Amino acid sequence: MAQRIYKDFKPEREPIFRVDSIAYSKMLLYVMNNKDEVAWHGLVSRGAGDMDHVFTLEEVFLFPQKVTGASVTVDDYEYSAWFMNGIGNDPERLKRFRFHGHSHPNFSVFPSGTDREYREDMTENRKENSDDFFIFLIMNKYGNYSLELYDFKDMMKYETEEIEFVVMASGKPANSFVLTDVLDDITSNVVNEGNCKTCLRHPASYFEDADTSDIDSFNELVFGRPVASGTKQGEE
Numbered sequence: 001m002a003q004r005i006y007k008d009f010k011p012e013r014e015p016i017f018r019v020d021s022i023a024y025s026k027m028l029l030y031v032m033n034n035k036d037e038v039a040w041h042g043l044v045s046r047g048a049g050d051m052d053h054v055f056t057l058e059e060v061f062l063f064p065q066k067v068t069g070a071s072v073t074v075d076d077y078e079y080s081a082w083f084m085n086g087i088g089n090d091p092e093r094l095k096r097f098r099f100h101g102h103s104h105p106n107f108s109v110f111p112s113g114t115d116r117e118y119r120e121d122m123t124e125n126r127k128e129n130s131d132d133f134f135i136f137l138i139m140n141k142y143g144n145y146s147l148e149l150y151d152f153k154d155m156m157k158y159e160t161e162e163i164e165f166v167v168m169a170s171g172k173p174a175n176s177f178v179l180t181d182v183l184d185d186i187t188s189n190v191v192n193e194g195n196c197k198t199c200l201r202h203p204a205s206y207f208e209d210a211d212t213s214d215i216d217s218f219n220e221l222v223f224g225r226p227v228a229s230g231t232k233q234g235e236e
Contacts, residue, residue, distance in 0.1 A: 015149055016164045017135065018056040024167045026060050029182045031103040031139050036067040036192050041087075042099035044135060055135060055149070056168075057099055062189040071114075072102060101137035109138040109146040123150045 047054035126132040149158040
């Protein structure tokens, strides 16, 4: 349930998490095309005024990492170089750097102890910034997900069942990015330490006729069954 971080009140409106359909497609490809755990970052914009409860995930991307079936590790030097040569050198993108996602390939989407520690580290220095927020997502191969939103404007932390998850049409066809580009991104950034090769799960044409404006219909295409957008933490 929503937890007060500092203030003793609850906002009138619970948050809406909107995901660009292309970003959503890419996240599914990250999860479904790798047998091991994989992690990614994203750029999120917050609505203004009466829309300040709406958070829109506009873009996702991988970073250099080493993975196993249950872990993601980074080399500090390699990650810092990647960051400073990209987001860290672009103030406009840096201010929207408010999202981290990763997979629990064949496990529950409930955050692990390591996940909790990472979230504390990522949000510790943001608590004094009243305009700041950060969103965390876990997905698995069964179509389940969990969300946490740390909102320091209202000093609240929201969990899956309190966040409306909406996939929105991006204005581009689902196949506007090529599957091989995503797989090249995986190959360039993800080192599988368990002798696991990238698993080509879907052909490039798989998403051509997909209705990526609706999370349930798109999940049905990918996973072979509808997946309710309110899937809660720990459900499989």
